[in-house]
Amino acid sequence: MLKLKKIILGEVRGIIDDGIEIGKIQSNTNIGVYGKVTNKDYINSVKGDEIPVASINQIKTGKAKILCELENDKVSEYEIEIKKIYKNSSSSDNQNMLIKVTDENLLNLTGGIIPGMSGSPIIQNGKFVGAITNVLLSDPTTGYAIFADSMIK
Secondary structure, eight states, X not given: OXXXXXEETTEEEEEEOSOOOOEEEEXXXXXXXXXXXXXXXXXXXXXXXXXXXXXXXXXXXEEEEEEEEEEXXXXXXXXXXXXXXXXXXXXXXXXXXXXXXXXXXXXXXXSSOOTTOTTOEEEETTEEEEEEEEEETTXXXXXXXXXXXXXXX
16 A cells, blocks of 8 residues: 655655555556456555546536545545646546645645645546646646546446
8 A cells, every 4th residue: 555655845645564465566557557466455454435427518617525545554634626627638638627625724735736746636526527637837727537436437
């Protein structure tokens, strides 16, 4: 399990400290890390509540939240806004949504989206809609996200 080691200005650094292997990585692409789970018993023992995956048509502009672990063993929710949805972007594109961090706690802690937050899940209306992929260098409060169903495909 990846645990936060410390926040360095502009970066989240993690360490893998439990030594439990859950699978093998086969590829690391611009739309996600792919592999094969070999330790399903461990996954089942630590998994949390499951939430449904939203289709592209269920995603709306407006309020959403991200889940991110910025303190050891504590996943927190932070408010964001989905500013634009690019429904016609290709399935290999990882810039399907334009998002903006609006949560004051997260802004005070990190200044916005920082390296290490890629892959943080985005939840809207109780559904998994996507994950953070990129930050705009000109505005660290704004970035891009990939659709959840693109990740699954």
